[in-house]
Amino acid sequence: MTSPTTAISDESSYKRDESSPIRVNENDHQSSSSNTNTNQGQNENENENENNDHNINNNHNINNIDQDKIPANVRYTAKDLINTSPPNFKSRIQRFLYNRGLGNRPEYLQEIYNNTPRYIYVNYDLPPDMSDSNGHPIIYYPRNKIRTTKYTPLSFIPKNLLFQFTNIANFYFLVIAILGAFQIFGVPSPGLAAVPLIVIVCITAIKDAFEDNRRGNSDSELNNSPIHLLTGLHNVNVVSDYVGPWRRFKKFCSRCMAKIFKGIKKGFIMIFGSKKRKQELIRANIKEEQNELHRVSTIISEFSMNSNVSSLPPDNIVNEGRPSVSSRRFGRKSHHSNRSGIHAHRPTIANENSLLNPILQAQNENSSKIDTCFKNRRWKDISVGDMIRVRANEEVPADVIILSTSDVEGNCYIETKNLDGETNLKNKSSIHCGGNQNLKHAQDLGNTKFWVECDPPNNNLYAFKGTIHYENYDSNKNLINSDEKEPLNNDNVLLRGCTLRNTKWIIGLVIYTGSETKIMLNSGITPTKLSKISRELNLSVIINFFLVFLLCFISGLINGLFYNHKHVSRLYFDFHPYASTAAVNGIVSFVVALIIYQALIPISLYISVEIIKTLQAFFIFSDIKMYYEKLDYPCVPKTWNISDDLGQIEYIFSDKTGTLTQNVMEFKKCTINGKSYGLAYTEAKQGLDKRAGLDVITENDKWKRIIQDDKNNMIENLMKFSVNDQLRDENVTFVSSDYVKDTMLTNNPLNPQKLANEQFMLALALCHTVVTEENEYDPELRDFKAESPDESALVSVARDLGIVFKERLRKRVIVKVYGDSQEYELLDIIPFTSARKRMSCIIKTPQGKILMITKGADNVIFQRLDGSLNSSEVISKTALHLEDFAKEGLRTLCIAQKDLDANFYYDWSARFKEAYASIDDSREAIIEQLEEEIEQGLILLGGTAIEDRLQAGVPDSIAILAQAGIKLWVLTGDRIETAINIGFSCNLLENEMKLLVVRPETEDIDQLDKSIEYIDQLITNYLQEYFGLLKDKHDSNEIDRLIEEAKKDHSAPSPHFALIIDGAALSVVFQDLTNHSSPTIQKLRQKFLLLGKQCRAVICCRVSPAQKADVVKTVKSNLGVMTLAIGDGANDVAMIQAANVGVGIAGEEGRQAVMSSDYAIGQFRFLTRLLLVHGRWSYKRLAEMVPCFFYKNVVFTLTCFWFGIFTNFDGSYLYEYTFLMFYNLAFTSLPVIVLAVMDQDVSDTVSLLVPQLYRTGILGIEWSQYKFVWYMFDGLYQSVISFFFPYLLFYIGFQNPQGMTIDHRFWMGVVCAALSVTACNIYVLLQQNRWDRLSLTIDIISILIVYFWTGVWSANLYSQEFYRAGAQVLGTLACWCCIFIGVVACVLPRFVFDFLKRNFIPRDIDIIREQVRNGKYDDYPQGYDPTDLEDVERHRLVTELIDRDPSLLEKLEKERETTISGYSDENQHHHHNHHNHEENNALSKTFNSIKRAATLRKNTLSSGGGRSRSQTITEQFRRPIDLNQLRLQMIQQGEYKTSRNSLERVDTTHEVPGLTQAESLIRLHTRNSINLN
Secondary structure, three states: OOOHHHHHHHHOOOOOOOOOOOOOOHHHHHOOOOHHHHHHHHHHHHHHHHOHHHHHHHHOHHHHOOHHHOOOOOOOOOOHHHHOOOOOHHHHHHHHHHHOOOOOOOHHHHHHHHOOOEEEEEOOOOOHHHEOOOOOEOOOOOOOOOOOOOOOOOOHHHHHHHHHHOOHHHHHHHHHHHHHOOHHHOOOOHHHHHHHHHHHHHHHHHHHHHHHHHHHHHHHHHHOOEEEEEEOOOOOOOOOOOOOHHHHHHHHHHHHHHHHHHHHHHHHHHHHOOHHHHHHHHHHHHHHHHHHHHHHHHOOOOOEOOOOHHHOOHHHOOOOOOOOHHHHHHOOOEOOOOOOOOOOOOOOOOOOOOOEOHHHHHHHHOOOOOOOEEEEEEHHHOOOOOEEEEEOOOEOOOEEEEEEEOOOOOEEEEEOHHHHOOOOEEEEEOOOOOOOOOOOOHHHHHOEOEEEEEOOOOOOOOOOOEEEEEEEEOOOOOEEEEEEEEEEOHHHEEOOOOEEEOOOEEEEEEEEOHHHOHHHHOOOOOOOOOOHHHHHHHHHHHHHHHHHHHHHHHHHHHHHHHHOOOOOOHHHHOOOOOOOOHHHHHHHHHHHHHHHHHHHOOHHHHHHHHHHHHHHHHHHHHOHHHOEOOOOEOOEEOOHHHHHHHHOOOEEEEOOOOOOEEEEEEEEEEEEOOEEEOOEOOHHHHHHHHHOOOOHHHHHHHHHHHHHHHHHHHHHHHHHHOOOOOOOHHHOOOOOHHHHHHHHOOOOOOOHHHHHHHHHHHHHHHOOOOEEEEOOOOOOOEEEEOOOHHHHHHHHHHHHOOEEEEEEOOOEEEEEEOOEEEEEEEEEEEOOOOOOOEEEEEEEOOOOOEEEEEEEOHHHHHOOEOOOOOOHHHHHHHHHHHHHHHHOOOEEEEEEEEEEOHHHHHHHHHHHHHHHHOOOOOHHHHHHHHHHHHOOOEEEEEEEEEEEEEOOOHHHHHHHHHHOOOEEEEEOOOOHHHHHHHHHHOOOOOOOOEEEEEOOOOOOHHHHHHHHHHHHHHHHHHHHHHHOOOOOOOOHHHHHHHHHHHHHOOOOOEEEEEEEEEHHHHHHHOOOOOOOOOOOHHHHHHHHHHHHHHEEEEEEEOOOHHHHHHHHHHHHHHHOOOEEEEEOOHHHHHHHHHOOEEEEEOOOOOOHHHHHOOEEEOOOOHHHHHHHHHHHHHHHHHHHHHHHHHHHHHHHHHHHHHHHHOOOOOOOOOOOHHHHHHHHHHHOHHHHHHHHHHOOOOOHHHHHHOHHHHHHHHHOOOOOHHHHHHHHHHHHHHHHHHHHHHHHHHOOOOEOOOOOEOOOHHHHHHHHHHHHHHHHHHHHHHOOOOOOHHHHHHHHHHHHHHHHHHHHHHOOHHHHHHOOHHHHHHOOHHHHHHHHHHHHHHHHHHHHHHHHHHHHOOOHHHHHHHHHHOOOOOOOOOOOOOOOHHHHHHHHHHHHHHHHOHHHHHHHHHHHHHHHHHHHHOOHHHHHHHHHHHHHOHHHHHHHHHHHHHHOOOOOEOOOOOOOOOOOOOOOOOOOOOHHHHHHHHHHOOOOOOOOOOOOOOEEOOOOOOOOOHHHHHHHHHHHHHHHO
16 A cells, blocks of 8 residues: 555655755655754754744735745755755754744745645645654644734734834934933923823824724634544644644733723723613623624534434433534534444445545554544634534635535535625535435544645635545445546635535635635735825925934034133023033034924824824825615724825726626627517716716606516516416516517417527526525515526526426436426536626437537637538627627626437547546646537527616726826726627727736746737837837836836826737736846836726726736835725725725625725725715825924924024024923914814815816825925024014113013013914915815914913013013014014915915816806706715706796795695694695695605616517528628618617727627538538
């Protein structure tokens, strides 16, 4: 019998190239153990147990390692982790720390780990090359516990402080606070001086802790989710019973912090919370306690599944408790046995090709040591190599291989909404050697013996490769093969985050846990984001540093020279200086000046910014116009400090499914036997009409009436002429009374169109993988659960039209045709794949005929049609219909069928099953060849057109964002055809555009070099031919020049071009091409960027999560623009974190993206308001507030410098010390905060109606260093006024009216302070665009506070030498005159400048503000949102009423008041009369129906029904038809009632499946016909 070790070395599919420097050889494995290595291995063991909190950082290096630098054929072994020496001293230190759990895995070890195939053993001992001398595994895998937080309880304080003090201003104030502690520098109160720094650090830390605690709570909830874990089976792959002291200490700290946070929250709620909040808290605590007690309920059950209790002796049945709650509810037995040594089920017979090992089974039956059963554990308890059971509607906690399912065929269905945002079901299958025929009970899992080899962890969601090895015995327990293999692929794997549906249970083997699961590898580390203004603020601070240094240098120099003078009065009257030399005195004066002038680096600015951004986040959260009522979800800011970035976004990267669309498919149209059916008015058609100048609302109303009348007629006939208990009016999406007439109202049962229609609908009811389940609200109605929403829509339309798919049995399909039940045998299914673009079902009809039904993309089906059995006219008209459907933004499919000869089919089926069971390298090629063999010679039945419903307001939102200068790129994992259809539906693509398609000729890895050259040539040709760029394609310097020009160019791209690129091409673009021989090909990424920038729309199809992030990073880093990424699934997390701003949509398809986003919204259309209103406001406010803050500090601080001129800069204070403290804290803080929180240049309504105003943020006009310097010079000027006006007043000492001298420096400081505070607050008020009562009140109070404090504080003896200063100074008229004149002199120049500029050189915003004052936008109500259908409809109806008769509104209002009054004053009878009266009033009925009419979903049905004409099979099958002539004839005869109004057609560089072109389809069919003949 071959050992696992031998199998690894001899049979492994992961063999290394012999030329590799590291060889995979069993002898090498066994000969590489030494004492040193053993010690290292033990250190590695301890490290992996103690370093679990670093898992995410360690394993996310999988994405960071440059895989292109690793040879593709290099595979390492576990021993390489021990034997490989650190390449340098840095790596040696990193390894030392890593082995002690104090650091992350070094890069060179991570590289080895990332390229070491994973081996998992069940009931095998670890081979020598996988274990150390103690038998412990060398490789330790991360726990299944995840952490998405930035901090841990231990790392929070040092890490947060380090992050805060990397801010140059914070570090500066830390130094100032330390210097102030020394008495030599003369700080009156060092502790008080450090308070502002302490406050801002604490406030920031509390905010960061609050944000991180929310992430931690989410992680904890997930990590502690229950799961059924198999116990009693030793897992040799991990060491789980050792917990090091470091890890125990960390766990203790985590528990303590959790209790502290929980206690604080509980105390806060109990003290300050409302009664409702207290009740909720009490209920939550009770529920938590009940859950803890209930945890044991699923640990053990009385019986096992499929038990035959009655057949066992009563004495052998041991009751250890009641059956589990879940067992009683679902009427089933538990999958595991009881705890007794005798099990309540018969032993499972080990079949051939089964994981069940009969030898091991016999040994375990005679042993009491092995007692496997499932117990309730938590997600974080799962390890690699464990077996878990997942039940229906539970999430999968780790990446697992499916060993068995409750389905006899081994199938299961999953929902991947947390992965990709899609709610449609996907089919997965268990391994063939597993399944519930082989693995029925928990005890069976203990009797298995196998090992698995698979890929190392990677971030590819859609690929998995592995092999399972086991000992194969026959039914007589004779060994057939000691190393039987079965290949594993992505269909056998369930990923963490997906949800089990329509399947009772599955059992899986855990292969990747925690940070190594594919969902986590695609999530990335939670980044720390700073806004653009915050980053550029550091440069402003540095400029001020130079200014402070200059002032301090001057002060120190002059003071040092002063102390160098001899024979002066200072020597006789002053105290002895601190230093003995003039130089040292100059240094002391330098530091003293540094403390005096510290306000030039305003720490209060950072406190104010934190307050402002917190309030801005609150206003965003409170905006009722971004509240999604359906999910009870407002806009939730998760990162508070980047609100100003929302006003500078230039590129938006959006997912499609669940972001732009609802992922709800509705069947709208079809073409059968050359005749088109269905009425629809789609979003794409609305876009066409809008661009044509038509009133879309009027057109929509017209079509709504037409469609509703036709639907009523259709439903009436369906009820009358068919028996269908599944028909529900509200579920009908396909509207065509013509179809019902042709099918049910004809008197001729052999009518060709009737037969064609019925055969078409029967094909839709049979060709699918749909399963049914009972509707939650209507027990008689069966809901369809499909692998894709398209498939569900196809089966649903057949159901509505009387051909009802009832249920799917093991190999049978039950269909009701007009009430008569028919049973079809399902022989084979050839599944749909993205490469095949089709699926086929082979069925046996009740008449015994074998029929193959195929559905797929139109271009795929047309090239497989039989050339002699199809009518040329039907094919041509079908092609034209499909082209027209595609132009309306509908997703098209073709339906075809073929009769199969029984002998041919059974021969083919045997070969097909043999190929599927094969593990040869040619397996895929053989399967593809067999599929091609049978899917030929098809007969066309017709085509379908399905609308992928957009979210409300998406087309309007995209149009408004485009007007704002924002470019939208769609990054989707869907196929090209799907993405293009959505592009037209949401008006991102237009018919006038030329679509530039970039995709490789082949995706074969062997042709990679050829693909690189092809893609490079294709992109280069596009740039040269259409945009006149890269005239010299061999000049790489021109590319750099063009990129630099592109950084400065923010204009809108050409509206005539769109770029379509697929994932295979992006893989080529994002390769590391630095070593390529061609310099221009090395810059392929930059060429792609240039091409994308020239196109109005860019759609990237079939892209992986990592590619999405690469696209975002490429645009952000190369163009230097602000980016925003928006999505709703886990596959969008990477790009959300890569962008400057990440937005998650909290739709019904999962919340994974929301957890990692900066802002969470309920609908895509809310993004328009978030950016154009709140983003623009936040940017403009902060761009004005920051320079104003610096300005006011310059005014106040430089007065101290001017005062120093007259004191030889000896460190004397011009102001009493409390004025220095309160200047930023009380005197001038509130006006700038009000400016940054409340200011509005225009209202939210005007911001949305004039989106072009947003471009100032894209261009960075509102904030720049030039503006900062300009305000600094303004502050310099005003500081001169603020000091020298009082100085000149006090130049000659004079008495106040009471005869008191007021020539003290503090007395002069009062006038300087009052003048500067008043001038600064008025100056800030003048920069504010919107004056309201609150703003004026706060500004007035802030000005009065300085006078109030002067009087109050100076009246107290505690003020010492400042005593009575307020009364004496403010009681002098000359001082008031000086203040008034000084304020006017300070403010007047800027006021005059702004007045002249606004009137003679106005900006766009000045013009719009003037238009607002003139009443241009008065027709639009406050809060009007053009993306909200209710607002648009309400505005239209009210405007019509006003235009018709303005007095009608007044009459209506009076009537409504009368109705309300009557309701409150009269009894129910009178209220009923009022109600009838109101219903009879047409005007009232119209007005009151506004909300109802507006909130109804847009009816997007339109007319596509053509003239009725029978089709027969004649000798004209092969007659060629002029398509243009036929197209024009059909237009003239009115067969097209929607999009087809001319011969205009979309132009593309390549034939793409998303754009159906009739000529292309006919050419494919003709080519196939020639080949066949």
